[in-house]
Amino acid sequence: MASLNDYLLVSGLLFSIGLAGVVLRRNIIIVFMCLELMLSAANLTLVAFSRFNTVEGLPDYTGQMLVFFVITVAAAEVAVGLAIIVALYRARQTIHTDDLVTLKG
């Protein structure tokens, strides 16, 4: 079985790809998807630690509880975020982050 560092490396890679997407892309929906990728990378780390630190012969379920809560909160966050994007599109007819400069001084 793969070692703990392999899992940490893969999840770090996934996190950096998500970060790259957030910085590089200008479409706000893609930026939102990349945020989900970063959340998932954190989930992979949590599950890996849960499996590699057994408590009395069983995986440490505290970590998986946190993953469960993260997934639920992420689902709520996506619903609210997409509603905000729809409201934004209605108001401005764009979802391009370059066009949203109202807060720029």
Next chain:
Amino acid sequence: MEHLQLPLFWLFSTIMLIGACAVIAFRNPISSALAMVTSFVGLAALFIGLSAFFVGVIQILVYSGAIMVLFLFIIMLLDLTDDKKRSSNAAPLFAGIALVGAFFIQLIGVLSNLPDKAAPEINAETLAASAEKFPKDSKISEALTSGSLPDVHLIGHTLFTDYNFPLQILGVLLLVATIGVVVLSKRQTN
């Protein structure tokens, strides 16, 4: 089965990472969303490889099922066509690559100093030994003594004993999110 675990880990990691790269590489948002589904299926397979079966299944159900369908709905609803003719600036591209490169170098530095750890064995013997702390005639205890990991039962047990209060707060959060979405997406009338 044991000798297949390492190749399968790398196979599903590669699927996941290629899917993630495709999310930011595609110009069409629908292609990005489908690439993201691929990435999440690979991630769910990794979860199952870590014997977190419940988390793997809800990863597919919630992320690949519910959340990505929501994304696809919104993408099709908004009718985004102007993404192609925009030219990307060089400055954010350079800054993004530099930022990610710095993060990755730091990650390699940390991981190379970290003591590596192999997974502790979970087999029929250790499972049977851990059955003692559960009541004798419970489902969890029966499954553990027969040598299988009752993942869903254990998660349910932890969720409704140690994490009962956070679970109820989560219910309130989902209710508030539902109300918030309805209020946000209501058409504003003057």
